[in-house]
Amino acid sequence: MVSSKVDRRAFLKYLGAGAIAVAGTAAGYYVASKQPVCASTETVVVTSQLAPSVAIQTLTRTITETESRLASLRDAADARGLLVGTAVEPNYFYDPPYPTILAREFNFATPENAMQWGTSNLSEGQWDFARADALVEFADRHDMKVKGHPLVWDKFQLPGWVNSDLSADELRHAMQERIQTLVGRYKGRVYAWDVVNEAVDDHNGLRKGLFFNKLGEGYVAEAFRHAHEADPDALLFYNDYGAEGLGGKSDRVYQLVKKLLGNGVPIHGVGLQMHVSAKDYPDPREISTNIRRLAALGLKVNISEMDVRIRDLTDSLPKRLEVQQQVYHDIIAACVQEEGFIAVTFWGFTDAHSWIDSWFGADDPLLFDENYKPKPAYWGVLEAILGE
Ligand code: G3I
Numbered sequence: 001m002v003s004s005k006v007d008r009r010a011f012l013k014y015l016g017a018g019a020i021a022v023a024g025t026a027a028g029y030y031v032a033s034k035q036p037v038c039a040s041t042e043t044v045v046v047t048s049q050l051a052p053s054v055a056i057q058t059l060t061r062t063i064t065e066t067e068s069r070l071a072s073l074r075d076a077a078d079a080r081g082l083l084v085g086t087a088v089e090p091n092y093f094y095d096p097p098y099p100t101i102l103a104r105e106f107n108f109a110t111p112e113n114a115m116q117w118g119t120s121n122l123s124e125g126q127w128d129f130a131r132a133d134a135l136v137e138f139a140d141r142h143d144m145k146v147k148g149h150p151l152v153w154d155k156f157q158l159p160g161w162v163n164s165d166l167s168a169d170e171l172r173h174a175m176q177e178r179i180q181t182l183v184g185r186y187k188g189r190v191y192a193w194d195v196v197n198e199a200v201d202d203h204n205g206l207r208k209g210l211f212f213n214k215l216g217e218g219y220v221a222e223a224f225r226h227a228h229e230a231d232p233d234a235l236l237f238y239n240d241y242g243a244e245g246l247g248g249k250s251d252r253v254y255q256l257v258k259k260l261l262g263n264g265v266p267i268h269g270v271g272l273q274m275h276v277s278a279k280d281y282p283d284p285r286e287i288s289t290n291i292r293r294l295a296a297l298g299l300k301v302n303i304s305e306m307d308v309r310i311r312d313l314t315d316s317l318p319k320r321l322e323v324q325q326q327v328y329h330d331i332i333a334a335c336v337q338e339e340g341f342i343a344v345t346f347w348g349f350t351d352a353h354s355w356i357d358s359w360f361g362a363d364d365p366l367l368f369d370e371n372y373k374p375k376p377a378y379w380g381v382l383e384a385i386l387g388e
Contacts, residue, residue, distance in 0.1 A: 073105045076385040083343035087112035090134035097372040103142040110147045118157035148190045150197035152223045154210040171214045176226050183230035192235035195227045200252045221265045228266035239271035245282030271304030278327045279312040284334035295340025302343035307365035321376045329380035
């Protein structure tokens with residue numbers, strides 16, 4: 001069967017129905033076939049959309065197994081050597097569509113809350129790894145990489161015993177013990193870590209939180225050094241929001257990581273969270289420029305927590321979903337073009353479970369609806385990863 005670029009959406013929907021397809025080369029050819037296409041030489045008949053005057057071209061090419069299985073975000077990402085991920089909450093594993101879609105569509109998992117300090121170490125000296133273990137075991141079973149999150153973050157979910165009553169030395173010891181315990185437990189099984197989350201202030205310098213106030217700005221470097229010592233092979237990321245495009249906070253994040261690198265701190269990447277509104281989001285061209293300058297430092301870059309709110313739009317729901325699709329597409333299409341960009345992670349994948357509803361009000365920010373059906377946003381992401 002042949003699909004043309006004109007009815008690409010139908011093709012992608014067909015693709016999403018589990019069809020086996022071969023995405024063409026840069027020539028923009030698509031072929032959809034109901035029959036599994038094995039790694040063999042196949043005669044593939046395509047219509048070229050680049051030269052409509054050209055009659056049907058017969059193209060014989062060897063089709064690799066990977067190319068012939070572009071039936072999910074994960075397959076499309078695998079074909080490009082990218083990671084496509086989602087925040088994961090093991091408490092939802094009981095609901096069959098959740099783990100099914102998680103394993104089918106994603107090759108990269110980040111714990112939404114399972115590794116928060118308040119979850120894994122509620123009382124001093126007491127550790128609870130049940131949810132974190134469940135996530136890492138699921139990822140192992142489904143050949144998914146894991147990004148641990150977050151090692152050091154003092155805005156939310158600190159356990160009660162980690163507070164300003166601790167002396168600087170006690171807090172420093174607590175931070176070191178958390179990092180060594182958690183990173184050490186998953187050594188060789190967790191691919192990357194958000195070592196420090198949201199340390200840069202929205203307006204000036206570093207955020208004046210518990211760690212900065214007690215330990216000074218040096219806590220950032222200390223955290224990275226402890227993490228590297230606990231697992232020298234893990235990629236270590238700095239993660240933040242509001243620094244995706246260009247501007248004051250983006251510049252401060254850039255200066256922070258540049259300084260860390262200059263001081264020999266083992267930092268390997270930056271996570272750009274990308275919590276945005278379809279009404280107001282960073283210019284994809286500025287995101288590209290930002291990724292380029294971070295990559296020029298030798299750092300890897302990932303979108304680490306993407307969701308696109310649509311509650312601020314005033315159009316009909318179908319129109320808002322269409323705008324959302326375009327925003328997902330345009331941002332990700334800009335990022336995947338950049339050297340050094342390794343992954344896009346969504347902060348959840350179903351509107352049934354998003355932090356947005358409780359923090360901003362009811363919304364539909366993710367790729368699948370409450371009934372786990374792919375939304376237009378899903379197709380926008382697939383097309384962006386496919387290079388369309
Ligand atoms: O588990 C408790 C539950 O026992 C209790 O009954 C309930 C009511 O208080 O709270 C539950 O904990 C909540 C937790 O999410 C699990 O649902 C916390 O109160 C709530 O603060 C926590 O919110 C999380 C938030 O980080 C703060 O930690 C969100 O789910 C999570 O999506 C959000 O994720 C952050 C990233 O880690 C860092 N970047 C920003 C992003 C969004 O804020």
